[in-house]
Amino acid sequence: MRYFVTGATGFIGSRLSKKLLERQGSVVYFLLRSHKRGMMAPLLGRWGVSAERVIPILGDLTQPLLGISTADLDRMRGQIDHMFHLAAVYDLKASAQAQEAANVQGTRHAVQFAHDAQVGCFHLASSIAAGGLYEGVFREDMFDEAENLEHPYFRTKHEAEGIVRRECRRPWRIYRPGIVVGDSRTGEMDKIDGPYYFFKPIQGGRLNLVPVDYVVDAMDHIAHKSGLDGRCFHLTDPDPRRVGDVLSIFAHAGHAPPLSLRLNARMFGFIPESLRREIAGLTPVRRIGEQLMKDFGLPPHIMTFVNYPTRFDCREAQQALAGTDIRVPPLEGYAWKLWDYWERHLDPELSLDKTLSAAVKGKVVLITGGGAGIGKAAALKIAAAGATLIVVDREEERLRALGKEVEDAGGRIATYLCDLTEFDQCDQMVKKLLEEHGAVDVLVNNAGRSIRRSIEHSFDRFHDFERTMRLNYFGALRLTLGLLPAMQKKKAGHVINVSSIGVLTNAPRFSAYVASKAAMDAFARCAASEFADDGIAFTTINMPLVRTAMTAPTRIYEQTEMLTPEQAADLIVKAIIERPDRIATRLGIFAEVVHAVAPKISHIVMNTAYRMFPESAAALGLKDAAAEPQLSPEQIAFSQLVRGFHI
Numbered sequence: 001m002r003y004f005v006t007g008a009t010g011f012i013g014s015r016l017s018k019k020l021l022e023r024q025g026s027v028v029y030f031l032l033r034s035h036k037r038g039m040m041a042p043l044l045g046r047w048g049v050s051a052e053r054v055i056p057i058l059g060d061l062t063q064p065l066l067g068i069s070t071a072d073l074d075r076m077r078g079q080i081d082h083m084f085h086l087a088a089v090y091d092l093k094a095s096a097q098a099q100e101a102a103n104v105q106g107t108r109h110a111v112q113f114a115h116d117a118q119v120g121c122f123h124l125a126s127s128i129a130a131g132g133l134y135e136g137v138f139r140e141d142m143f144d145e146a147e148n149l150e151h152p153y154f155r156t157k158h159e160a161e162g163i164v165r166r167e168c169r170r171p172w173r174i175y176r177p178g179i180v181v182g183d184s185r186t187g188e189m190d191k192i193d194g195p196y197y198f199f200k201p202i203q204g205g206r207l208n209l210v211p212v213d214y215v216v217d218a219m220d221h222i223a224h225k226s227g228l229d230g231r232c233f234h235l236t237d238p239d240p241r242r243v244g245d246v247l248s249i250f251a252h253a254g255h256a257p258p259l260s261l262r263l264n265a266r267m268f269g270f271i272p273e274s275l276r277r278e279i280a281g282l283t284p285v286r287r288i289g290e291q292l293m294k295d296f297g298l299p300p301h302i303m304t305f306v307n308y309p310t311r312f313d314c315r316e317a318q319q320a321l322a323g324t325d326i327r328v329p330p331l332e333g334y335a336w337k338l339w340d341y342w343e344r345h346l347d348p349e350l351s352l353d354k355t356l357s358a359a360v361k362g363k364v365v366l367i368t369g370g371g372a373g374i375g376k377a378a379a380l381k382i383a384a385a386g387a388t389l390i391v392v393d394r395e396e397e398r399l400r401a402l403g404k405e406v407e408d409a410g411g412r413i414a415t416y417l418c419d420l421t422e423f424d425q426c427d428q429m430v431k432k433l434l435e436e437h438g439a440v441d442v443l444v445n446n447a448g449r450s451i452r453r454s455i456e457h458s459f460d461r462f463h464d465f466e467r468t469m470r471l472n473y474f475g476a477l478r479l480t481l482g483l484l485p486a487m488q489k490k491k492a493g494h495v496i497n498v499s500s501i502g503v504l505t506n507a508p509r510f511s512a513y514v515a516s517k518a519a520m521d522a523f524a525r526c527a528a529s530e531f532a533d534d535g536i537a538f539t540t541i542n543m544p545l546v547r548t549a550m551t552a553p554t555r556i557y558e559q560t561e562m563l564t565p566e567q568a569a570d571l572i573v574k575a576i577i578e579r580p581d582r583i584a585t586r587l588g589i590f591a592e593v594v595h596a597v598a599p600k601i602s603h604i605v606m607n608t609a610y611r612m613f614p615e616s617a618a619a620l621g622l623k624d625a626a627a628e629p630q631l632s633p634e635q636i637a638f639s640q641l642v643r644g645f646h647i
């Protein structure tokens with residue numbers, strides 16, 4: 001068989017060409033732009049065949065008859081059994097003009113070529129984009145019904161199909177792949193659009209992802225099957241995943257803290273649709289949305305595809321593939337391969353030395369409450385990265401054990417026994433550590449105390465409010481004030497405060513805790529402005545719930561999904577590396593935004609939580625935790641819904 005392929009240098013085209021070359025004795029002619037001649041050698045290497053079987057034809061989509069010379073046209077005329085037209089501008093950032101020239105005019109020129117060269121069958125790589133953002137189920141026999149074609153990629157892919165349907169006088173077939181991701185067997189992919197799609201924090205639609213090997217195998221099979229001319233095939237997943245599920249699968253594959261990647265679609269279920277749209281349109285929300293996209297490393301135009309409203313029926317393709325083993329594999333099975341490949345080859349951050357060791361090597365990092373929980377997990381990571389680690393804790397035995405663990409692993413550590421609520425002790429410790437180590441480069445105020453008790457059970461418990469303030473605000477502040485002068489002198493420093501997501505969600509029953517954390521957050525915001533030109537940064541981490549000794553007494557949290565101390569420590573690591581003003585999970589920011597723009601809704605959600613969940617036995621002064629009632633299914637469901645929040 002003889003084939004002519006456009007787009008053979010591209011992501012799908014290069015793999016399809018390889019597949020066609022696996023057919024015995026096949027020859028592939030392919031369109032090559034003259035400035036891409038250098039790709040010939042790597043392509044030959046990739047395809048693993050001799051030069052006689054792959055023949056480059058110089059030309060360009062934007063020229064009539066694809067800009068192919070008369071000599072080449074003469075040589076191919078009547079020789080080509082199948083032409084595969086894949087060349088297109090598939091860059092969502094490309095200008096409308098460039099997409100029009102390549103996708104619409106280019107397809108017209110490709111059809112002209114097919115007529116001139118009398119190709120046996122013309123195969124068009126279209127896209128599900130040709131259906132626009134159609135509301136409902138789009139079938140393979142639908143075309144004119146497409147709607148919401150405003151985006152140039154959607155419009156130009158639709159028009160390209162129209163040209164083939166109306167103008168092509170050779171037999172033709174059309175393929176509409178879903179969003180094509182890397183190879184399900186090797187994870188290999190060429191560009192980073194794939195992960196961009198995976199990580200977009202969007203609300204509720206379904207993402208139709210298909211691996212490139214499925215697309216190639218299906219096109220190859222259907223193209224060679226007789227009796228299918230003039231038809232269109234959806235190369236899509238018959239059972240596409242909801243966005244939330246896709247995110248979860250990739251969060252799992254990427255070992256990411258699930259909470260930071262999951263914007264739980266059901267959270268939005270609380271908000272009426274009309275209000276939801278209104279909220280999304282508000283300038284501050286849009287700006288926060290854009291910031292989120294930036295945090296994710298996503299180009300903002302990706303937001304165009306928020307809430308993909310279309311389902312794609314693919315029974316024609318399924319029927320044509322019946323009896324073969326060509327099918328879309330489940331995403332769970334290969335997500336980790338894509339992630340792994342992306343991380344090793346395509347992660348845009350790879351070129352920057354954004355490692356913890358680059359940030360802390362040779363530096364002095366102090367962490368309070370480092371003997372257990374989040375603090376200990378962070379301390380171990382920081383010491384392993386080559387910092388001089390200083391750990392402050394009020395329990396001698398924990399300090400001794402940690403010191404040994406770090407030193408056994410070859411790290412440098414100094415430990416200081418200090419109860420930060422005893423201000424004299426704190427001052428003495430600061431004096432001593434400055435003498436011994438000079439300035440501290442990074443201070444992590446991690447030690448904290450939490451109390452879960454409603455205000456109505458606290459009327460006579462003023463000391464609860466004093467206790468939380470004394471450690472979470474005054475203790476952290478005393479230490480910070482003690483260390484700032486040396487940082488200022490050095491014109492460098494970083495103060496990281498481990499705060500709480502409760503400050504963003506205004507968690508009922510946590511007024512004493514949240515107020516003390518909010519005080520430190522407010523101090524950091526003011527200080528950041530004062531010390532900006534001294535090279536001192538302040539970061540607030542609005543930490544979601546973490547499974548540690550602090551959350552252990554609250555029985556309802558047994559049912560709740562929480563970060564592990566290691567995942568929480570990764571947020572501290574991120575703070576050290578990136579020095580942002582704030583780190584918060586998307587859920588936390590979302591809660592804050594809802595509270596800012598629709599405080600009533602926020603009150604309703606949080607008051608529901610307050611009324612639904614009991615006071616803990618400890619808060620009621622009961623000794624026996626087992627006396628607490630079991631959670632009802634409704635309570636469990638609600639706690640899943642607002643997972644990561646204090647309830």
Ligand SMILES: NC(=O)c1ccc[n+]([C@@H]2O[C@H](COP(=O)([O-])OP(=O)(O)OC[C@H]3O[C@@H](n4cnc5c(N)ncnc54)[C@H](OP(=O)(O)O)[C@@H]3O)[C@@H](O)[C@H]2O)c1
Nearest residue numbers: 007009010011012013060061086087088125127177179180
């Ligand atoms: N990837 C997906 O998720 C997906 C999903 C559905 C449908 N599709 C469709 O599948 C087809 C292939 O997509 P892909 O992901 O493989 O795209 P790709 O990797 O971006 O490849 C595009 C190809 O088009 C060629 N091309 C662009 N402008 C050209 C011009 N003026 N003249 C000649 N060739 C030109 C490129 O050649 P150079 O090497 O010379 O630049 C390259 O070979 C496209 O039609 C796309 O719309 C893709």
